[in-house]
Every structure is written in C-alpha cells, then in structure tokens.
Amino acid sequence: MRGIPTVLITVSPEVSVQMRPPRAIYPKDFRIGNSLGRPGMRDLQKRVLRDAILAVTGPARPGEVIEYSYPEYLA
Amino acid sequence: MTLLSRKCVPFTPLDRELSKCAVSLVTAAGVHRRDQEPFNIADELGDLTFRAIGGDAALADLMVTHHHYDHHDADEDLNVVFPLEILRELADEGLIGQVAREHVGYMGYSMQLKQMYEQTAPAIAEYVDKKAKADLVVLTGG
Numbered sequence: 001m002r003g004i005p006t007v008l009i010t011v012s013p014e015v016s017v018q019m020r021p022p023r024a025i026y027p028k029d030f031r032i033g034n035s036l037g038r039p040g041m042r043d044l045q046k047r048v049l050r051d052a053i054l055a056v057t058g059p060a061r062p063g064e065v066i067e068y069s070y071p072e073y074l075a
Numbered sequence: 076m077t078l079l080s081r082k083c084v085p086f087t088p089l090d091r092e093l094s095k096c097a098v099s100l101v102t103a104a105g106v107h108r109r110d111q112e113p114f115n116i117a118d119e120l121g122d123l124t125f126r127a128i129g130g131d132a133a134l135a136d137l138m139v140t141h142h143h144y145d146h147h148d149a150d151e152d153l154n155v156v157f158p159l160e161i162l163r164e165l166a167d168e169g170l171i172g173q174v175a176r177e178h179v180g181y182m183g184y185s186m187q188l189k190q191m192y193e194q195t196a197p198a199i200a201e202y203v204d205k206k207a208k209a210d211l212v213v214l215t216g217g
Contacts, residue, residue: 003087004204006101008214016216020079022086032144035104035215036161039152049161050170052213057093062084 099209103183105141121185144217177207
C-alpha cells in the first residue's frame with residue numbers, strides 16, 4: 001500500500017507529540033471538543049482547516065506539533 | 076520528561092498540488108451516521124470499529140457517540156470536530172481539488188492500543204486508500 005500524507009489538528013498537543021505525528025497543528029488554547037473552534041464560528045473553522053491543509057506544503061517538521069494562534073477563539 | 080514514540084515518523088511527502096488533491100477526514104471524535112450502529116460506550120475497553128461516512132453526507136444526518144469528551148458543541152455544529160462543510164467550501168474555492176468520496180469516524184478512546192495500532196489503524200488506512208481514494212487526510216480528535 002502506498003503512503004498517504006496526513007495532517008493532524010490536535011487540541012491535546014502534549015499527548016499527540018508523544019506519537020510523533022508526521023504533521024500536526026495545535027490551535028493554541030482550544031479546548032477538547034473544539035478542534036476547529038466553537039459552534040457557528042465559520043470563518044475561524046475555515047482558517048484552522050486551511051492552515052492545517054497548507055501545513056502539508058510548508059517546511060517539513062515531522063514529529064513536531066506546530067502551534068497556531070487564533071485570538072478570536074478566546075475573545 | 077515527555078516519552079516519545081521510538082517508531083520512525085511515518086512521513087509521506089505530498090506528491091501533487093493541493094488543488095488536485097482529494098481530501099478525506101478521519102476523526103477520532105466518535106462521528107457516525109445516525110442510521111449506523113453507534114460506538115459501544117458500554118465497553119470500558121473502548122470500541123475498535125470505525126464507520127464510513129460519504130463525502131456527500133449532510134451533517135444533520137450525522138451524530139457523535141463518545142463518552143470521553145464533552146461533545147455538546149459538536150452536537151450543535153459538527154464542524155468543530157468534523158469539518159465536512161468547511162472542506163466543501165475549500166474545494167469550491169479551489170484550495171483543494173475535491174472532497175474525497177469517503178471519510179471515517181471512530182471512537183478515539185481505547186484501552187486496547189495494540190489492537191488499535193495493529194488492526195484498526197491499518198484497516199482505516201486501507202479504507203482511505205482504496206475506497207476514499209484520498210490523496211491527503213486531515214485527522215481530528217475530540
């Protein structure tokens with residue numbers, strides 16, 4: 001079977017990093033159950049998903065969890 | 076001290092442009108179709124099965140069965156853990172080629188990690204490869 005590129009959106013970075021995922025983003029301070037934001041925050045949800053997908057074409061940092069900041073989540 | 080996996084990082088390069096990729100979602104958040112068998116939350120060891128979700132599914136026809144995270148927000152707007160509608164928008168905008176034909180939900184709490192790693196995960200990967208025909212997978216937890 002061929003390999004398939006993956007990117008993980010995690011809100012438990014300290015747990016996820018132990019598995020050394022090939023690509024992972026952590027939306028800073030998002031709580032469990034809110035991987036892409038809160039209900040109805042369509043623009044934020046799209047930014048998170050877009051950032052995750054674009055991370056696949058960015059510089060490779062396999063095994064790391066990259067932190068992203070979305071202040072509107074906390075506002 | 077953080078204990079890191081000693082396994083090699085299974086890094087697979089992307090071999091085509093994003094705008095030509097079919098993207099599949101694989102979520103540990105316990106998402107499944109309402110007409111599918113719910114995950115077994117009565118078994119303290121967890122549920123090793125997964126559910127296939129079509130790329131054309133309406134979010135209203137999906138639900139969450141998972142007892143190890145608070146899914147009230149997901150019940151209100153499933154995009155917070157399973158962003159299928161958002162993925163469609165990104166396909167419409169041309170960031171990705173298309174929403175893959177199949178997506179996967181499973182219940183990401185398990186006390187049977189060996190079986191999850193050696194059986195469930197390869198079965199999901201096989202499904203995503205052969206049935207979903209995905210070029211790229213976005214993974215989400217709860």
